[in-house]
Amino acid sequence: MPPGPRSPAFVQTLRWIFRPEAFMRRTAEEHGDTFTVRLGPQVDVVFLSDPAAVRRVFQASPETMMMGDINGLFRPILGINSLLLLDGDEHFRQRKLLLPPFHGEHIKRYREIMEQAAIEQVESWPVGRPFALLPHMQAIALNVILRAVFGMEAGPRRDEMRGLVARLLDLCQSRSTMLPQLRVRLGGLSPWGRLMRCLGQVDRALFAEIERRRADPDAASRLDVLSLLLSASDEDGQPMTDQEVRDQLLTLLVAGHETTASALAWAFERLVHEPRVLGRLSDEVTAGREDYLEAVVKETLRLRPVLPIVARKLTEPFRLEGYRYPAGTVLMPCVFLVHRNPKVYDDPEEFAPERFLANPPSTYAWIPFGGGVRRCLGASFALTEMRVVLSTVLRRVELEGPGGRGERIARRSFTFSPGRQGRVVVTRRLAAAA
Numbered sequence: 001m002p003p004g005p006r007s008p009a010f011v012q013t014l015r016w017i018f019r020p021e022a023f024m025r026r027t028a029e030e031h032g033d034t035f036t037v038r039l040g041p042q043v044d045v046v047f048l049s050d051p052a053a054v055r056r057v058f059q060a061s062p063e064t065m066m067m068g069d070i071n072g073l074f075r076p077i078l079g080i081n082s083l084l085l086l087d088g089d090e091h092f093r094q095r096k097l098l099l100p101p102f103h104g105e106h107i108k109r110y111r112e113i114m115e116q117a118a119i120e121q122v123e124s125w126p127v128g129r130p131f132a133l134l135p136h137m138q139a140i141a142l143n144v145i146l147r148a149v150f151g152m153e154a155g156p157r158r159d160e161m162r163g164l165v166a167r168l169l170d171l172c173q174s175r176s177t178m179l180p181q182l183r184v185r186l187g188g189l190s191p192w193g194r195l196m197r198c199l200g201q202v203d204r205a206l207f208a209e210i211e212r213r214r215a216d217p218d219a220a221s222r223l224d225v226l227s228l229l230l231s232a233s234d235e236d237g238q239p240m241t242d243q244e245v246r247d248q249l250l251t252l253l254v255a256g257h258e259t260t261a262s263a264l265a266w267a268f269e270r271l272v273h274e275p276r277v278l279g280r281l282s283d284e285v286t287a288g289r290e291d292y293l294e295a296v297v298k299e300t301l302r303l304r305p306v307l308p309i310v311a312r313k314l315t316e317p318f319r320l321e322g323y324r325y326p327a328g329t330v331l332m333p334c335v336f337l338v339h340r341n342p343k344v345y346d347d348p349e350e351f352a353p354e355r356f357l358a359n360p361p362s363t364y365a366w367i368p369f370g371g372g373v374r375r376c377l378g379a380s381f382a383l384t385e386m387r388v389v390l391s392t393v394l395r396r397v398e399l400e401g402p403g404g405r406g407e408r409i410a411r412r413s414f415t416f417s418p419g420r421q422g423r424v425v426v427t428r429r430l431a432a433a434a
């Protein structure tokens with residue numbers, strides 16, 4: 001195995017959980033692009049940060065590289081059919097059923113929903129005093145999912161679902177619900193018990209929504225993801241069962257909500273600390289141009305990737321960079337370190353969107369959405385949402401930083417988000433708002 005830290009496994013695991021950024025940086029400084037760490041009592045995990053090695057992993061046969069097992073922690077919440085938990089043929093089948101609504105062309109139809117969700121939030125922001133953006137970005141991301149994915153119309157049912165789902169997501173953020181040892185119900189009094197009770201309520205509301213939609217005579221003309229899933233069928237003509245649809249809806253919610261909200265909070269956090277970039281971006285969006293906007297989104301996801309790693313577990317021996325890894329080894333293309341690799345990026349710590357205009361990185365040097373057959377299903381959705389929310393906000397308000405330095409990276413359960421939740425000040429509202 002490639003060399004790595006020598007400290008006991010539990011010390012490495014604690015550093016990874018509580019100081020992930022420092023852990024990755026220091027280990028890479030000491031051991032280079034590829035190193036082995038021990039997370040959990042037994043598991044050898046190999047971090048990879050050379051794009052050539054990452055390419056080999058993403059291009060390898062899905063039979064050799066599994067992921068479902070690694071995500072097993074989510075099974076009681078997402079259900080056994082969740083895309084995140086499947087491998088092999090069943091993953092392929094479910095992914096094929098889910099893909100059509102997430103194609104770039106289809107996503108364009110959700111732009112209006114995204115813009116509307118952003119406008120509703122901006123209107124509530126105070127002028128002249130600092131506030132944290134992350135909760136507002138979470139509200140936008142949730143409203144977009146309720147409308148575009150669940151297809152829920154305004155009204156009491158959507159309000160009820162919003163409340164339930166927001167609570168569920170909040171409970172999922174707690175570290176104690178993610179540690180298998182602490183998963184005891186205690187009659188609904190423990191964090192895990194509360195989460196399970198809330199999940200029961202969400203399930204009842206979701207199954208009722210699925211039933212209503214199946215009975216809706218206009219379902220065929222609807223464009224939301226749920227309606228499209230209900231009308232989809234596999235190669236044998238089999239439609240999805242209610243349970244499958246429920247599991248994938250929860251998967252889309254959990255995979256797509258906090259990630260997009262954190263990415264947006266980071267975009268604003270970086271912008272208000274880089275007035276040069278913010279100034280240019282405001283001019284460009286006011287003029288209706290999108291190239292620089294796209295570069296800002298990509299540079300945000302490079303410098304502040306919300307998921308720092310992706311993982312694959314080997315089912316058979318695999319040769320890479322002169323090593324022969326045995327079955328059971330976990331290979332982790334490290335998004336965070338690939339994006340900071342000085343062999344790939346000049347001045348990697350600089351927030352410089354121009355780099356994506358002049359000399360865009362290769363496919364395997366920019367991997368915020370992972371890659372290969374497991375690449376994020378919602379990548380186009382998320383990129384579109386980021387562009388729409390950024391331009392909608394910047395046309396309506398003038399922003400600046402709250403003073404002081406940029407925010408440190410904080411781990412919120414699985415995502416990396418701004419340590420002070422992206423604090424900004426609205427200095428004034430712009431004419432577009434009127």
Ligand code: HEM
Pocket residue numbers: 067083084095149251252253255256257259260263306307309310311368369370371372373374375376377378379381382
């Ligand atoms: C900025 C926002 C987002 C980021 C950074 C992100 C990142 C990722 C990453 C790194 C993976 C794992 C890929 C791999 O293992 O190679 C993933 C998987 C996934 N993401 Fe996203 N994601 C985002 C938003 C979304 C959204 C909006 C949705 C859906 C509404 C979504 C749905 C999924 C699903 C279903 C998977 C599992 C794919 C599979 O296993 O086949 N994500 N995402």
